Amino acid sequence: MQAKIAPSILAADFSEMGAAIRMIQSAGAGLVHCDVMDGSFVEPITFGGQMIKNIRPLTKLPLDCHLMVEHPKTQIKFFADAGADIITVHYEACKKISADYLKETLGLIRSYGVKCGAAVNPDVPVENIFDVFPLCDMIVIMSVFPGYGGQKFIPATLENMKKAREYAIRIGRPDLDIEADGGVTVENSAAIKAAGANVLVAGSAVFRSADPAKTIAELGR
Numbered sequence: 001m002q003a004k005i006a007p008s009i010l011a012a013d014f015s016e017m018g019a020a021i022r023m024i025q026s027a028g029a030g031l032v033h034c035d036v037m038d039g040s041f042v043e044p045i046t047f048g049g050q051m052i053k054n055i056r057p058l059t060k061l062p063l064d065c066h067l068m069v070e071h072p073k074t075q076i077k078f079f080a081d082a083g084a085d086i087i088t089v090h091y092e093a094c095k096k097i098s099a100d101y102l103k104e105t106l107g108l109i110r111s112y113g114v115k116c117g118a119a120v121n122p123d124v125p126v127e128n129i130f131d132v133f134p135l136c137d138m139i140v141i142m143s144v145f146p147g148y149g150g151q152k153f154i155p156a157t158l159e160n161m162k163k164a165r166e167y168a169i170r171i172g173r174p175d176l177d178i179e180a181d182g183g184v185t186v187e188n189s190a191a192i193k194a195a196g197a198n199v200l201v202a203g204s205a206v207f208r209s210a211d212p213a214k215t216i217a218e219l220g221r
């Protein structure tokens with residue numbers, strides 16, 4: 001199956017972000033994956049809505065904002081106003097606040113006319129978010145623990161991707177995007193797509209490649 005490739009700008013040189021966006025766009029990226037980290041849900045801090053605002057005019061590609069933050073609801077307006085096309089939030093952060101927080105946050109994202117999604121970590125069964133599948137445009141299956149680029153793919157997460165795709169089909173949502181996020185390489189991309197992911201995040205695989213266009217083509221094939 002042909003997959004959409006979402007290079008993660010976490011792997012870019014932030015002082016040259018404009019060039020990075022132009023490079024991935026000309027190399028055939030399908031989306032721009034923007035890894036937002038708050039220094040609390042995950043240790044590092046990356047960037048906020050201002051980065052999205054600055055890169056928005058540089059590309060027509062969908063800006064896929066992955067919020068690795070403790071209180072995602074508080075951030076939605078900043079990313080929606082900045083021009084995000086998709087905002088995904090973590091089940092693990094939401095469930096700490098309340099049973100309904102994830103559903104409420106997804107509804108808030110949609111209220112801005114922005115696509116929404118839920119993300120689960122490698123140690124969380126994707127069944128835990130089956131209840132919000134009908135509310136989502138995309139499901140993010142973390143294939144590394146969030147916080148850093150350049151980590152090794154965790155093969156056990158293929159199971160979550162498979163179950164996510166099977167469930168999406170079962171509820172009549174074959175169009176639901178299933179995104180694999182973390183440690184994606186040309187070597188493991190076939191297994192990831194076979195498991196049912198159709199959006200592949202690739203940070204280091206693209207930004208460390210001598211030929212990003214070739215890498216993106218191979219990842220997506």
Ligand code: DX5
Nearest residue numbers: 146147149150182183203204
């Ligand atoms: C990790 C991020 C991933 C990561 C992907 O917390 O969500 O998007 O940056 O980078 P690679 O492809 O290098 O694992």
Ligand code: ZN
Nearest residue numbers: 035066181201
């Ligand atoms: Zn990510």
